[in-house]
Amino acid sequence: MDFCDAMEKLPEKENNGLFGKNLLRTKDMSDEDIKAIAAGACALKAMRDNNVSPKIFDSGIAVSMFSKKDNGMELAFASGCDLLGLTIIDMDRKLGNSNINETAGMASYMADALGICESDFIEKSSRYIKRIADSVEEAQKSGVIAQKPCVINLGSDEDSPVQTIADLQYMAERFGGIENLKGKKIAITWAYSPNGTRSLAVPQGILSLVTRFGMDVVLASPEGMDLMPGTYEEAEKNSEISGGKFTRTDSMEEAFADVEIVVPINWAPFTFLEKRTELSAANLGTYIDLLEHELRENNKEFINWEVTEELMEKTKDGKALLLHDIPADVTDITCIRGEMTAQVYNANLENLLKEAGIRPYVIAAMIILAKSEDPKAAFETIAKRATKRYF
16 A cells, blocks of 8 residues: 555545544444454555655644563664654653542643553553543543543554554465455464463454454364453454454464464463462462463473474465564574474564564554544644655
8 A cells, every 4th residue: 555545545534433532442443443443553664765744733742651671662663663753752751540530630731642551451541541541531530631632552462453453464464455455365363482471362352353344264173272261252243344354262373274374372271361460459469470481491392483494385385474573583583492493583584673663653553543533633633734854
C-alpha cells in the first residue's frame, strides 16, 4: 500500500470509530478500526521514508509505564510518540494499587497518550490497565484534566494490540493488502524456550485477529499448553463469520505443512499463569520461584519444538513468511536451545526487523485516530504542509 492508497483508506469524521477511545484490545475494535490503524501506520511510514515530518502536536507528553523491561516495545512507544512531536516520559515503575487514581490523574495533566505494559498476572493485568483507563476517563469527566489522553495497551495478559496489528499490516504488505489475506494459511505454533514463562498476549492476540480476516489458521501446541478459556471458541466463531478456517494440532510438523506464514512463539500454559497469580496474591514468592522452575523442567519434554530449516522447507515453496515479536530465543545465539535455529533466524532477520519496525507507526496511528475527530483531514494537512525533517 503506497501513501495515496493509505490515505484513501483512512476514515473521515463521521466514520472514525476510535475517536476519544482507549486502545486496549483488538476484540473491542471493529474490522474497520483495525484497517484504519493499519492504513494510518502505512501513511506515516511513507512520510518518514520520504523525510516528511508528521509532527501534529505543538506540545504535550506521552507517558509510558512498564512493569518490567521490554526494550523493543519501549523503543517502539518512544519512537511512535516522538514521531508526532510528543515528549516522552518513562515512569519506569508500576503504579501501586493504592494510588492508581491519583497517579493516573497526575500523569494525564498534559498527556496525549499513556502506554501501559503489564502482563504478569492472568486477569489482574488486564484489570489493572482498565483501571488506569477508567481513572483517566473519570479525571476528564470531573474536570481535573481538560483533554483525555488515549490509553494504549502495550502488552497485557491476554492481548498485545500494537504487536498484532503490526503483524497484520506486515502480512498485508507481503500479500498486497488486508483483503488478500483471506484464505492464506498461517501456522501459530508454540516453540520451546528455556525461559518458558511468557504471557499469552501475543499468541492469543494474533489468533483472535487473523481469524477475523478469513485466514486459514492452524494452532499447534503440545498437550497442556492451553490458552485462556474461551479463546478457541472465539477463534472458531471468528472463522465462521469471516469465511476462514481454524484447526488445532499437537504436531509442529503438521502445522508447517504448506503454510504461507509461520508464527513460532513460546508461551506459558494458562494453568501455570493462573496458579502464579494466586501465589502472588498470597505473597508466596518462594512458591512462585518453585512453580517457574517446575514449568521450565517440564518444558524440556518439548525441547524439539524448534523451528529448523527442515521445517521451513515443509512450508509453501519453502518460503513462508516467519513472524516473531522479537527478541527471539535463538539456538546457539541467545541460548543453548530455543524457539528457532540460528540458521532460520539469520535467514529471516531482515524480515523480523521490518516487522518490528512497523510498531512505532501503529502506535502513532492509534494516537492520531484516538485524538483526531477527522483523521483523514489531519493526514491531509500534514501531507500538504510537507515539512522536511531537516534542511
